[in-house]
Amino acid sequence: xxxxxxxxxxxxxxxxxxxxxxxxxxxxxxxxxxxxxxxxxxxxxxxxxxxxxxxxxxxxxxxxxxxxxxxxxxxxxxxxxxxxxxxxxxxxxxxxxxxxxxxxxxxxxxxxxxxxxxxxxxxxxxxxxxxxxxxxxxxxxxxxxxxxxxxxxxxxxxxxxxxxxxxxxxxxxxxxxxxxxxxxxxxxxxxxxxxxxxxxxxxxxxxxxxxxxxxxxxxxxxxxxxxxxxxxxxxxxxxx
Ligand SMILES: NC(=O)c1ccc[n+]([C@@H]2O[C@H](COP(=O)([O-])OP(=O)(O)OC[C@H]3O[C@@H](n4cnc5c(N)ncnc54)[C@H](OP(=O)(O)O)[C@@H]3O)[C@@H](O)[C@H]2O)c1
Numbered sequence: 001x002x003x004x005x006x007x008x009x010x011x012x013x014x015x016x017x018x019x020x021x022x023x024x025x026x027x028x029x030x031x032x033x034x035x036x037x038x039x040x041x042x043x044x045x046x047x048x049x050x051x052x053x054x055x056x057x058x059x060x061x062x063x064x065x066x067x068x069x070x071x072x073x074x075x076x077x078x079x080x081x082x083x084x085x086x087x088x089x090x091x092x093x094x095x096x097x098x099x100x101x102x103x104x105x106x107x108x109x110x111x112x113x114x115x116x117x118x119x120x121x122x123x124x125x126x127x128x129x130x131x132x133x134x135x136x137x138x139x140x141x142x143x144x145x146x147x148x149x150x151x152x153x154x155x156x157x158x159x160x161x162x163x164x165x166x167x168x169x170x171x172x173x174x175x176x177x178x179x180x181x182x183x184x185x186x187x188x189x190x191x192x193x194x195x196x197x198x199x200x201x202x203x204x205x206x207x208x209x210x211x212x213x214x215x216x217x218x219x220x221x222x223x224x225x226x227x228x229x230x231x232x233x234x235x236x237x238x239x240x
Contacts (some may be wrong), residue, residue: 002076003118004219005068007055007109009048010037012180013130014081017215022047024216028079029073031055031064031082055082055109056101065116074118077219080110080153081130084131084170085146106149111156114170121168128218129157131172136230143205150174154230161228166186169227171218176234177205201236 003023008014009030016031020043030041031053038050053064068075087094088100110129117127133141135150154172161170177183177197183205187193197205214233217223232238 001025001027002122003029003073004077004079005029005031005075006079006081007031007113008082008130009041009050010034012182013178013208013211013215014079015041016212017079017081018048019044019148020140020209020212020216021219026076029068045178055113057104058108058112061109061112061116065113065120068120071152073120074122075117076122077097077126077128078113078117078121079128079130079215079219080113082109083130083149083182084104085143085182087145088186089144091141091144094144094197095186099148102145102149103152106146107152107156110153114160118164118168123167124221124224126169126171126219126223127157128215129153129170129172130215131157131174131230131240133176133232133234134173134174136174139230157230158228169224171223171226171228172230173211173214174230174232174234175206175211176232176237178211179205179207193202201240206233206235 003025006014006018009018010032018028021028028048030048031051033054041048042050051064053060083106087098131150131153135147139147157170157172184190184193187196
């Protein structure tokens with residue numbers, strides 16, 4: 001069985017992917033900042049090890065990856081999933097600084113992790129980057145920095161896929177709305193999110209468990225011929 005590094009494993013989609021990989025008897029290194037939720041995922045499966053790391057801090061990524069290297073860990077896959085949507089705002093008025101934290105975590109940390117993970121990745125390993133329909137097929141006017149960061153994640157995905165020539169595969173997933181703390185915050189609370197989702201193509205958003213299998217499939221050998229793609233998984237949301 002394999003070993004997978006999952007960022008943002010303490011909540012939402014990343015947590016669901018970590019638990020599913022563990023159920024499939026893989027070992028999971030789950031990254032996040034929240035120690036209490038880290039302990040909770042470790043308690044949920046003996047196969048999951050929580051590593052505390054603020055990915056927006058380059059030195060913390062270095063320390064974490066040095067630790068994996070020192071332990072001679074070989075990775076079969078990486079899921080770059082942690083992200084922030086930053087501060088929504090009118091694009092004509094957003095200060096340049098509104099891009100800083102969004103790009104630091106969503107793009108620069110993803111790039112840093114990929115660069116540091118490449119020497120640890122087994123031949124045939126798979127990297128999945130969590131992009132979004134936002135920045136791929138949908139561009140809400142108030143989410144400029146987030147959309148631009150997710151478009152950048154897709155460009156990075158394709159660049160690394162091209163560079164690695166199949167020795168390591170790189171794909172991006174572009175989810176529509178998923179029922180997680182991030183989307184609740186984006187909509188101004190869970191109740192407002194659930195109300196908005198009654199207008200979804202299928203009447204509700206995806207649950208993390210419903211989209212996690214797409215990621216575990218892309219991380220697995222079963223998807224060996226899929227490389228350099230940005231795959232939309234939105235339950236038909238962008239049709240309407
Ligand atoms: N939910 C949606 O509707 C939706 C749709 C499309 C794409 N996505 C994408 O899916 C991914 C996961 O989102 P989610 O909805 O599952 O969100 P979530 O439930 O809020 O989880 C976010 C995760 O990221 C971690 N994280 C945030 N900042 C971090 C940092 N600086 N360092 C380390 N970890 C950090 C959080 O861990 P800690 O709190 O422990 O730090 C948490 O585990 C994101 O890339 C998001 O853009 C979400």
